[in-house]
Structure formats: structure tokens, C-alpha cells
Amino acid sequence: MDFSRIGQQLNVRTGINDLMEDMYEAIYSGRPNLCQLNGGAPAMLPELVRMWRASMERIMEQGEFESLVCSYQHPRGHEKFIQSLVKYLNDRYGWGITPENVAVTQGGQMAFFLLFNLLAGEGSPKSEILFPLCPDYVGYQAQSLVGPSLFRGVKPRIQRLGNHVFKYGIDFENLDIRPETAAISLSRPANPTGNVVTDEELDMLRAMAKAAGIPVMVDNAYGQPFPDITSVPCNTVWDENMVLSLSLSKIGLPGTRTGIIIARKEIIDTVMNAVTVSALCPNNLGQALVEPYLADGSLDAVCRDVVKPYYRKRAAFAESLLRQYFDDELPWHVHKSEGAMFLWLWMDGLPIPVQELYERCRERGCYVNPGHHFFFALPPEDRGWRHQHECVRLSFTQPDDVLHRGIRILAEEVARAYKEA
Ligand SMILES: Cc1ncc(COP(=O)(O)O)c(C=O)c1O
Structure with missing residues (x-):
């Protein structure tokens, strides 16, 4: 065929x-x-399983089940979830975001598939996504709709720490943002290495990106505030020049396929349109299961x-x-x-x-x-x-x-x- x-x-x-x-x-x-x-x-x-079960039981008892499974939601996501998430993030980080800065997707995987292809490729002078530290998440590998040339990555510095331990660092000397670079992208904490790009390294990336007028995308699937699978100090930061992706998968809900993008309105609107065209709206279930624990803060x-x-x-x-x-x-x-x-x-x-x-x-x-x-x-x-x-x-x-x-x-x-x- x-x-x-x-x-x-x-x-x-x-x-x-x-x-x-x-x-x-x-x-x-x-x-x-x-x-x-x-x-x-x-x-x-x-x-975690107990929490999601308790949520489900509450949904059944309080008559929310029907509206959850029998109707479509807004393409941005479930309104109550978005409201609680915005408050949760603003309370913790003071970002001053509104629902217009949030879009829910069918998982972080889909979020990056959309973002890469919306930001770079045919029809735009921007033709590449820059990975400042290779290796990075294998799930991105085939996400380009224009072939492998969409991605350019930089080899890491290798630091030997002794006793069979080493660590990668960003090689800033060889990291060049080019006129065709659409965005910088990295997972933090990193899949596959378990590396966490330091706050200083991230600040340097943000400064370089800002000077070049391009966003920094951080895949925060393992980071803070949830699931917070980290063992070194690191801050979760966001501003209008960043695209932050969160996921409900690593708090035990991969089956609900729920990813979250925090970005400036222009990017969110484009993602939301892409969600509408491809899927009408995201899955409700994970959002409904997690919302009460965002609202009362007990997820922390x-x-x-x-x-x-x-x-x-x-x-x-x-x-x-x-x-x-x-x-x-x-x-x-x-x-x-x-x-x-x-x-x-x-x-x-x-x-x-x-x-x-x-x-x-x-x-x-x-x-x-x-x-x-x-x-x-x-x-x-x-x-x-x-x-x-x-x-x-x-x-x-x-x-x-x-x-x-x-x-x-x-x-x-x-x-x-x-x-x-
Ligand atoms: C770094 C990273 N990003 C994104 C994903 C995809 O997550 P989701 O289940 O939210 O699609 C994974 C899954 O393992 C991951 O490790």
C-alpha cells in the first residue's frame, strides 16, 4: 500500500x-x-492506588460518573481540574498563570509530538529543535513529521566521579543556537540517565534562549511538584518563554493518558487547536481522579x-x-x-x-x-x-x-x- x-x-x-x-x-x-x-x-x-480508588468511589457516589464518561469536555481540559491546577501551581511557585496558560493532552508523549511539529518544520524559517544534552528520551525519536533533521543534539561533557560513577553536563562551549533553531528541549530529570540539569545550567539555557527569542521546553514528567522523583535540589521554574510539560503517568496513572502543558497563550491556543482537530478533547478520567488532591494540597x-x-x-x-x-x-x-x-x-x-x-x-x-x-x-x-x-x-x-x-x-x-x- x-x-x-x-x-x-x-x-x-x-x-x-x-x-x-x-x-x-x-x-x-x-x-x-x-x-x-x-x-x-x-x-x-x-x-497512590488507594487515592485513585477513593476518588473513583467519590465520583460514583456523588453522581459525577455520568458527566465524566457521557460527555465531551472543553478541548483545554476539565474546567475544575484546570482551576485547581492553576491555583496549586500559583500557590507554590507564584507564576501568576491563568487557565489560558494551560492545555491538557493525551499524555506528555502527545504533548511533545504536537509541540515539536508545531514549532519547527516546513513553512517556518525555524527547522530544528535543539537538545542541549544528548542522550534524551527515546520517545521523541520518531516524533518528527519531517524526518530526523528536525532534531539536533549536542554531546555531553563527561565527568568521572570515581568508584564506577560518572555524570553528564551540558557542553556550553559547543552549544550553538542557530537562526533555524525553533526551541531548546530537554527532559529534567532526564530520561534515560537520571541526570538533573542544575538550576544554574537551566538558567544559562533560559538566558541563551531568551536572547535568541526562542522558548525552552522542559519535560518535567519526573520532576516537581509531582511526582517529584528527584534526589538533588532543583527548582521548577516557568516564565512566558518556557514551555513546561507535566504528566499524571508517574504518579501512577499512565492508563489515563494525561499530560499538561504550561505555556504562553499563543502556544497553548495552537496546542488546543491541534488537540481539537486530532482528538476533540483530552481524556477526563485522570483529571477527575487527581483534582481533589490538588485542591486540598494532599498530593504534595x-x-x-x-x-x-x-x-x-x-x-x-x-x-x-x-x-x-x-x-x-x-x-x-x-x-x-x-x-x-x-x-x-x-x-x-x-x-x-x-x-x-x-x-x-x-x-x-x-x-x-x-x-x-x-x-x-x-x-x-x-x-x-x-x-x-x-x-x-x-x-x-x-x-x-x-x-x-x-x-x-x-x-x-x-x-x-x-x-x-
Ligand atoms: C521524559 C518522558 N517524557 C514523556 C513521557 C511520556 O509520558 P506520558 O505517559 O505522559 O505520555 C515519558 C514516559 O515514560 C517520559 O519518560
């Missing part, structure tokens, strides 16, 4: 296809020993007392397993874990491409994410950079026994690769 150029573009298989299919298979295949260390599915925390306490400590403990546990199973003599390094739900492992000089390592682990029932997909924004001249074929991402949301088994398999395959070289 003949597909359009956009159809062909969307048919290209990328890392996100493998990721979603592997994740689905690991969850639903019924194979008991599969270790799902890929994907960004949040843990099902009982405290659960993020602070449950979500944040949970993921911090999981990160420490997963890192302890790396130290237990990986050969201390091998040149492996884990990115300093500062947020999100992943460990990013760099095996310096890995003798086989990481795709092969992924396939060997997969054959043994251990699913990880090969790192090269996350470097999608690197320009052609940097495609040969070996580092991108030496990294894997591990999710640490799985139970202890799964992490034990999975990390042991990975460590054995890494040791084998070095030994056979």
Missing part, C-alpha cells in the same frame, strides 16, 4: 517500538522468568513521603546490585542517580555494539534498553561516536527478585563480551 510521506515517516521502526513491545510482552506474556528492566512504567504504589505529602523515598530506595538498591554482580575490574560506570526511575550504565570500550548486548540479554529473558536509540538527536558528524553504543538503560521499578535476576544476566553478558574480545 502507498502511504504518504508522513505515513512512511510514522512507519519507521525506532527504539520506542521495541520498548513498548518488549514491555507489553514482559508484562502480559505469562513467561514467569522474564525480567522487564526496560520501559518507564511506574511502580504500583498502594498509597504523598509525593514527599511515599513516591520520592520509594524511588530513592529503589535507585540505591539497583546500584547496590550493580556493585554485587558487575566485575569490579571492568570499566563500567553508572550515571549519578539524581532523579527519574532508571540507571544509565556506561561500559567503556564495550567490545560488542550495545544492540548485540541487548539481544543476548533478551534471549535470556532480560529486557533492557540499548543506549544508542537515546542519542537520536546527534548530527550526522557525531553518529560514529562510540559512547552511544556502550550504554544501556535499566528501569528499577521491578520487584527485588526481578532486579537481582536481570542485573545478574546483564553483568554476565557484559563480562562475556569483554572476555571474548
